[in-house]
Amino acid sequence: MRWLSFLALAPLCGCAASSGDAQKDAGIFIGDADLLGDTSVPVRADASSYPLPDGGTVRADRFVTRVVSFAPGDCAGFGAEKLPDVVLGPPEGAGTSQGSTDVVSLGHLGTIVLGFAPNAIVDGPGPDFVVFENAFYVAGNPANVYAEPGEISVSEDGVAWSTWPCTTTKSPFASTCAGIHPVMSSSTNNVSPIDYPSCGGDAFDLADLGLKHATFVRVHDIGWQDCPSDPNKRTTTNGFDLDAISILNAEKP
Numbered sequence: 001m002r003w004l005s006f007l008a009l010a011p012l013c014g015c016a017a018s019s020g021d022a023q024k025d026a027g028i029f030i031g032d033a034d035l036l037g038d039t040s041v042p043v044r045a046d047a048s049s050y051p052l053p054d055g056g057t058v059r060a061d062r063f064v065t066r067v068v069s070f071a072p073g074d075c076a077g078f079g080a081e082k083l084p085d086v087v088l089g090p091p092e093g094a095g096t097s098q099g100s101t102d103v104v105s106l107g108h109l110g111t112i113v114l115g116f117a118p119n120a121i122v123d124g125p126g127p128d129f130v131v132f133e134n135a136f137y138v139a140g141n142p143a144n145v146y147a148e149p150g151e152i153s154v155s156e157d158g159v160a161w162s163t164w165p166c167t168t169t170k171s172p173f174a175s176t177c178a179g180i181h182p183v184m185s186s187s188t189n190n191v192s193p194i195d196y197p198s199c200g201g202d203a204f205d206l207a208d209l210g211l212k213h214a215t216f217v218r219v220h221d222i223g224w225q226d227c228p229s230d231p232n233k234r235t236t237t238n239g240f241d242l243d244a245i246s247i248l249n250a251e252k253p
Contacts, residue, residue: 048060050063050089050090050193052192052194053190053191058193058194060088060089061116061117061118061250062116062194062247063088063089063116063193063245063246063247064088064089064115064116064245065088065116065117066084066088066114066115066117067083067084067087067112067113067114067115068113068114068115068216069111069113070083070104070106070111070112070113071111071112072106072107073107073108073109073111073221073223073227073238073239074107074108074109075105075107075108075227075234076105076107076110076238076239077105077107077236078103078236079101079102079103079104079105079241083104086102086103086104087103087104087112087114087242087243087245088244089244090185090193090244091132091185091193091199091200091201091243091244091246092183092188092243093132093182093183093184093185093186093191093199093200093201093243094134094182094183095136095183096137096140096142096184097136097137098136099134099135099136099146100134100183101134102243103133103134103241103242104241104242105236105238105240105241106219106221106239106240106241107221107238107239108221108225108226109220109221109222109239110221110239111218111220111221113158113217113218114216114217114218114219114245115216116215116217116247119247119250119251119252120213120214120247120250120251120252121154121206121213121214121215121217121249122212122213122249122250123206123207123212123213123249124248124249126203126205126249127203127205127248128203128204128205128206128248128249129203129204129245129247129248130194130196130199130201130202130203130204130245130248131150131152131178131203131204131217131242131245132185132200132242132244132246133147133150133178133179133240133241133243134182134183134241134243135147135148135180135182135183136182137182145180145181147179147180148224148239148240148241149166149177149178149179149180149221149222149224149240150177150178150179150221150242151164151165151166151177151220151221151222152164152166152176152177152178152217152218152220153217153218154204154206154209154218155214155215155216155218156213156214156215156216157215158215162209162210164177164208164209166222176204178201178204178219179202179240180202181201181202182200183199183200183201184199185199185200185201193244193246194248199246201246213251217245219240220240221239223239225238225239
């Protein structure tokens with residue numbers, strides 16, 4: 001990981017020994033291009049809807065319903081054995097002071113593609129969806145964020161993609177990257193995962209890209225955290241750590 005602040009960007013060293021390289025070298029691919037138009041893939045078996053703090057419920061397909069593909073980068077692996085469930089459903093945020101472990105680590109320059117069938121994201125008032133990572137404020141300081149940013153793209157067909165720019169040259173609070181803001185919503189509190197900005201995370205508006213509808217979201221780690229070349233210092237927690245995605249403006253509310 002790297003410290004993210006207004007003043008400087010300083011790398012941290014990942015020093016945990018790991019066997020995650022073998023998993024990365026073998027490659028992980030969940031799903032198939034032929035499934036991109038398939039709307040029969042079920043949501044997580046234990047839920048067709050999720051409770052909201054106001055006593056109502058929200059459709060399970062307001063969140064990710066399937067992992068189309070996962071191409072892990074170097075030093076990926078944490079949470080991969082729990083795929084796809086670990087990225088389905090609402091977030092399990094840990095607040096401003098620590099990162100959640102209910103995530104899958106993409107690794108250095110890793111990429112994951114996610115679907116919401118039979119639902120989709122539509123352009124509506126304000127932001128249209130929220131991406132949840134596990135960033136947190138160092139010593140409670142919002143100007144000093146522990147984060148591993150990711151680039152977000154959307155697609156209608158899983159082939160042609162539109163992308164929000166994600167760079168390291170801006171203040172993190174102005175950049176259109178995911179993985180910048182802590183996640184406040186979880187199953188253990190009363191914060192709704194579709195009440196933004198109370199839920200935390202990083203929101204995206206299709207109108208910014210001139211789009212009206214999207215079926216897939218792609219998350220790509222931008223490579224802030226290098227993977228150690230020394231096998232004894234490698235870790236499985238490198239790169240963007242995906243928790244969940246929630247649709248704020250859904251084709252099927």
